Amino acid sequence: MSERSALRARLDTLARELMKFGAVGGAGVLVNFVVFNLVRHLTELPVVRASVVATVVATGTNYLGYRYFTYRDRDKNGRTKELTLFLLFSIVGLVIENGVLYVATYGFGWDTSLQSNIFKFLGIGLATLFRFWSYRTWVFRALPAREAVETAESFLAEGAQPQRAGTASAAAGERARD
Template identity: 50%
Template structure:
């Protein structure tokens, strides 16, 4: 038997991981939208300030969900490294997300609450989420590497890899 997983198994694993990431992201999305609208339309903060506050709240929520559910099986030895990278990549996602809001609100002049929500919470968040999924699974929540197996008897390994030759029939 081979320790290598088939392509189908790997795709199934990525699909399950993406579903968990999406569930955590959906909860973070709710936090993001509620906090953004409270800050922008109740507290009357500027759209970008409200966006940064909302995204920061969602980042905290998403870290907890991803660490303790989506990627709970991944390496947990470097928590400070992990948290630092999570924050770094989340901030890049925040720039993507709020960049879409800034472009729409200030660059294109779409200043209605609906336009702000579509730019930030649909377009920006969609692109930012794709970036986050890739970066979190690649750099932040690394796969646990199994301990190196003790090498077997080298002669047995070489013999297993060496093709067998059929005995030649006697001449005669």
Template identity: 50%
Template structure:
């Protein structure tokens, strides 16, 4: 019985790949923050509507702008075969992020009784930070997923998996997920 050492990327290579992805995500997110704060403050000051309503409008416009940046720049090399699934998940996770973000505005305004532009923008900034953390991990994990490369005949476990083979079942799924991550990291460099 011969064993082959699995090809693995070093921790430094993985971190380098993630750091490139984080940088791109951050740039798109920063544009979204400017859009979000610009639109929500403009609506707040021009209309005099309730702070949470203005914040939701700004967040919705930023979500649309961010989708374009994520889809066509940050995650352009990911599986685009099922756009309907991608957009649905993007909107669901963006909606949860919107609830997180605007929940802080609501809490500051109606629970703490803080009013005025400074309180509004500070509460919006805290909520934006929390929502961004949630969005980054959810988009990366579930929305913009990379496709693993198909197995070749030379690779162990590339044929039909049986219960006796080491590449069957859960182990095979884990190997495919690792392959997808390695592709993502390699493309991020």
């Protein structure tokens, strides 16, 4: 398999993962904004506390989407560890997201409903970058065998024929000489 086709296969896999992550994340953003605005207008909670409540609710719905849709093919062993890491990285994302809103609200006095929603959106964007990296790297880890299967599938898709056990070492020697 050429390096170019291997790179293309990895980029295709990453693009599919990004689309699934984005679909779940988009639903989470919708939940986040609906809960945020409901809590903000129906209660007396300060803006950042209302945002924290909304982020926690959205995080719960996102976990279900990530585990059972985006990363359903990933390692399912060690759910306690997975959930612990998910919550840890989600808390960091919560701090990033609501830190932006806190600075805008209490640092600059931008606390109208429109301004709060704009800065909440910016905070969500920054936190999403962190969450994507941390979830795919640490929480929903790829199975090592899956990567091997994907590599073999792309190799076979290019027209290579599987080799018999007896000829594998000879073929490996030929490739080493090339």
